[in-house]
Amino acid sequence: MNFDELKIFLDEKADFYNNPEFIEHDPIQILHRFSLKQDVEIAGFLSATISWGNRKSIINDAEKMMNLMENSPFDFVKNASRKDLSFLEGKSIHRTFNGEDFREFILNFKRIYQENDSLENLFLMKENETNYYHSLERFRTQFLGENLHRSHKHVSSTYKNSSAKRLMMFLRWMVRKDRKGVDFGIWENLNQKFLSIPLDVHTGNISRKLNLIQRKQNDWKTVEEMDLVLRKFNAEDPAKYDFALFGLGVSKDF
Template sequence: MEQHIQNLLDSKYAFFNHPRFIEHDPIQIPHAFSHQPDIEIMGFWVAMLAWGQRKTIISNANELIQLFDGAPHAFIMGHQAHDLKRFETFKHRTFNYTDTLYFIRFFNRHFSKHASLETAFSAQYNPAEITIEASINRFFHTFFDDEFAPKRTQKHISAPFKKSACKRICMYLRWMVRKDEFGVDFGLWNNIKPSQLVCPLDVHAQRTAESLHLVSPGPANWNKALELTESLRQLDPHDPVKYDFALYGMGIEEKTIWQ
């Protein structure tokens, strides 16, 4: 890879991987908590809602926190059936009451047996696997392993076997797994290795990646996300997705220029 491209990505990564990034991004939602289950729950939830305008995503996530009385894990584990009625009016784009109830049901089921959401991703985890692909596929089946799982909710949880780029799942895993001294990503999980993460791929990141010849033109799917990650692995084999900060930031800069 040409040195000037690496220099550019390194400089943009250093600029955007900074605490000032938090206040403008949906990652501010889990950063509002100190209790790990709350961080995991709200991090996952806001990541799954992360499509559309950031302002709306953040506003709706804050509404959800209020509905949880400010304590998502405590509410999910201790609520009564009548407490769920308050969520009837909560929605984000196509995410509605049915989806909300199932998310609460899943978290209740999971945290009744496990201390962390990591185990939902790391069950049967193979540290020798190059990427986290198999673990994301297993998570999808774990999430919906419930006779009451609504079919409609499956559209909100992506998986590589569905050929999706899995941008939101990959973003969430970056938040939970990556570790550095800058404090944007949480680095709470220890089983999955940062080198196995796959770079979140959206239209802005892909446009930037194509302009830098990190990926070939084509649809944004799982294979394209793997292609991008492999290019980034040439720059940093131990932490390739750190360059998500650079691609995201450059994409936002470009979008701002054209608005």
Template sequence: MPEKDELKAFLSEKTGYYEARWFIDDDPVQIPHLFSKKEDIEIAGFLTATMAWGKRTMILNACRQLMERMDMAPHDFVCGASPREMETLNGFVYRTFQNVDLIYFLRALKEIYKDFGGLQDVFFKGYCNGGVIESLRYFRQVFLSYGAPQRTGKHVANVTKKASAKRLNMFLRWMVRRSSPVDFGLWTNINPADLLIPLDLHVARVARSLGILSRKQNDLKAVLELTQHLIDMRPEDPVSFDYALFGLGVYEKF
């Protein structure tokens, strides 16, 4: 493992390179970047993060198609689509995310914006009671409470069963991190210092190669172990290093 200062300098340099406007063009984050309204960004970001597994070209194609079916106005569609308008979603499928899952997701989002005022307030209520892990647990509880089909639960990470929650942590990174050309910084009531690393296969592989992740499984314990190493290097914004670790794995095959 490199010396801490040497590793921090290396990862900081890589973060500076990858956390740039050009990164958006290849990444699923480009979908919420299509919008300027807060609620549109939130909903587009959440749905995109939910489908963010597999080849990025496939993710982008599916998510853009979904936004187009929602008339490029996801918040208005979620809150006010008529039964006839909902029919435009018929046949939408992305891998194991089936039409039945999508319909439930949109119904749950509608209820959350009605009952809580939006996604931010649900995540924040959990966050106030126990940080980001409790935020993820509470969000899942609320989100699946509107009569979710049993199969749909697999599309929302369960941290009580030690899931890494990669996609939800990525969504939180998008919403919370500030002063970034890629992330949005819309949710200012959650501290970026408390975020957890979105642990995908690339990030985990690079982290193990650098000696900052020893756990073999890509689970919640691995997330906490890696995040702690990143906190030691940049306590105010540890998940900024997600760019370096991901970029090294995807673009540089580190």
């Protein structure tokens, strides 16, 4: 396919997969159970954090976390103490993300929300930045804090050339605005034109089949390689193509 044909194809697929039916089978459904901004943020970040492996398993384990927080994430976080969270020790949450990791994340949330009304403040971009490479690293540093803990491995570092797929997916949920009813677009101070595709096995494999990227690794350099192409297709909303690429990969339509 030439440039124009590929753009038409991806626009059609993005429009096809970006609809409320997508929610039913995706971890984003967990966020759609809440209306309070902070509840959506916490549910979103936790759901994104465990988003690797089988989607059904991810959804079930995200539900488990919401139940452990009494289905009121923000209220639970505000009132939790380390002693209160002792019941999480030894609990299995999702694969290598365990009860201890969950406890540390809750305490990190509490610290952050004592100083900020929204997680958005930790992702703000600086002048002359054209993607979220530095923003994601600044967030990681502020969220995890200074105390080393095994939970740190669950927040990717772009400075270590990670594609930061789960963080980028969380950003898409929070930042991207359209009228389709899937993404939330509740963060007003971040621009969706700087979003990148959450690069994983599905989006990476389909992108190579379509010759959008040439690199073999699913890392940050490949994210930037893909940015160059997708921003030519749609400079104001490049992340919409996540629906096309992920949808094609999961459905095996292509």
